[in-house]
Amino acid sequence: MEDEVDRLVEAWHAERPDLDVEPLHVLSRVSRLARHLDRARRAVFVAHGMESWEFDVLTALRRAGPPYELSPGRLLRATLVTSGTMTNRIDRLESTGLVRRSPDPQDKRGVLVRLTDAGRTRVDAAFADLVDRERELLGSLSPGDRRTLASLLRSLLVPFDTDPAA
């Protein structure tokens, strides 16, 4: 069975026979798969009237555990966006009642963003559906294959997650 990356590598090999393009077999697949995954996730979120960026922020809060509260700074580091973007996102989530801002009693510069009950309900439902959908996407792999894949991906990821040079 062939995929688009096989065709892509073949085309490069024909055009640049001087180069060893073997790395593309792994890394182009990672990028393309991530792209398809984004679309699939978006489709799950629309069923919950939610967008990807909302899910990202709400899950970060949800994962934090009770009282489901983090500073904007921690949120932007968790979701890998800039501070301006995070301010904008919190504004909109607050206007739809999914989170609430309050001053940080420990630090007068700071703010705490807390998931409302409505926000928690929404994100829990969306997350459950997302995991189900992702399980379907992995349907073609045996449990052993999944473990192998996870492990190989981890070894690619570790350098990024340890080095601050990311």
Next chain:
Amino acid sequence: MEDEVDRLVEAWHAERPDLDVEPLHVLSRVSRLARHLDRARRAVFVAHGMESWEFDVLTALRRAGPPYELSPGRLLRATLVTSGTMTNRIDRLESTGLVRRSPDPQDKRGVLVRLTDAGRTRVDAAFADLVDRERELLGSLSPGDRRTLASLLRSLLVPFDTDPAA
């Protein structure tokens, strides 16, 4: 060795012990790795005074082989962007002299976008560097591991690349 996804899965398990979040081990890693990969690629491109979107378009033309010419329609399908985006990209690439637009003699609605000599030189140099950099990123994996990984990723990708439901 642990990565961020191990911590993420652990956090979810603590908060939602009712859910089987095993799919995250594979698919969250795919997304996160793609994100890091984007940054790494961007770093390569800046060394060539190029941005990611430029590289995407130029490589699509380069892969097509002589005369390095494709229609905007084929380009937008190859790069998965909308038509408005592709018009804008071609405009900018044309203004920097990396591509040239000409009317399609076969179809008066159509346009053909061709890589200039300057464009070809630039993209060839950037591509060679990119493959080198990607080879480094795969350094922690044996050749056998790389083949295994490529093969497992392919089986996840095939459904997307065959079904039109992407």
Next chain:
DNA sequence: CGTGGATATCTCGATGTCAAGACAGGTAAG
């Protein structure tokens, strides 16, 4: 032929993101 629908490209307005900087509050050294 001619008509209706499909196709190719471009235009336009809205929007989410980023980068840089503003500003208030914290923090440590003298």
Next chain:
DNA sequence: CTTACCTGTCTTGACATCGAGATATCCACG
């Protein structure tokens, strides 16, 4: 204290992308 630097959040302006729609051309069928 107080000065100088650091940190946390928000503001602003620029920009790439998207989605919807406009226009022109092609093509298959009657």
